Amino acid sequence: MSDFSPARILKGVGGQYVLAGSDGTTGVASARGLFRKDGLTPTPGDFVEAIPSGDPDVPWRILTILPRKNELVRPTIANLDSLIITLSATDPAPDFQLADKLLTVCWLNQIEPILCITKTDLLNNQAESIEQAYRPSGVTIVRTNPEDTSSHDFLRRLLIGRVVSFAGQSGVGKSTLLNQLFGVAKMETGAVSDRIGRGRHTTRHVELFPFSGGYLADTPGFTSLELSEFGVTGTDLEIGYPEIQTIADHCRFTGCRHLGELGCAIDRATIDPGRLARYRQFRTELDRIKPYNQSRSQTQPQSPSQPRGRTRR
Secondary structure, three states: OOOOOOEEEEEEEOOEEEEEEOOOOEEEEEEOOHHHHOOOOOOOOOEEEEEEOOOOOOOEEEEEEOOEOOEEEOOEEEOOOEEEEEEEOOOOOOOHHHHHHHHHHHHHOOOEEEEEEEOOOOOOOOHHHHHHHHHHHOOEEEEOOOOOHHHHHHHHHHHOOOEEEEEEOOOOOHHHHHHHHHOOOOOOOOOEOOOOOOEOOOOOOOEEEEEOOEEEEEOOOOOOOOHHHHOOOHHHHHHHOHHHHOOHHHOOOOOOOOOOOOOOHHHHOOOOHHHHHHHHHHHHHHHOOOHHHOOHHHHOOOOOEOOOOOOOO
């Protein structure tokens, strides 16, 4: 075979990348040094052009990263169709700020979000209140637990032929759920630390696994994310809160920020108080950032991406 193009990056560790060709062939590749000079980093999910390297240990060399339809900097992954945002119903305590930020990033980048509430079999769980809070946003919501095979079947149907990543706190059960979807133990799992109240980082890098004609990605857990990392501005933020966006046209003044201005329709609407409080916190923080400090060139590395979308899917 004279080339390996286009191939998709499944994993990158220590400067070496596992590629998968369109025919299912896999191989290990290195990348041109020019990528680093140009501020580019080959990323799981990328489509690339590669040629034989002549090195039997690393037989392929990535020459070009093809244009991306989207990319995330945390988790670092490209060309996603959907992101499954995991929230634990009980332990660790659900991080609603992280969930809201990930929803915003998804809708800004034309990635379909799915909110997955895990551990719903445990006592004193918050699954019902979580679903009530997020249902008005229009996001698809799935409740899961290790014994609920119907929810696993529902997720499998959603994932056919798509590139999908999991994201969320450590310890919410992402790797466990992936194992259940595959039906085999593909991921290392770990318990939640009693001392720090969050999960141990059992996933150490992003990796894509073939699944139902597409790919499922496991990602490292994390506990914080800044919207400015993704170039989100205060004006953009409303897209992450569709229940606010649909009411905004009724505000008295164009350009209302929904922070308590005269004639703001939000104060007369029924919106989950937590969602509204987080919107106002994020809006206030983002509006303090000077535009020149929030340019994409400073919040994300240069990349071959297409311009990101500005409308919901």
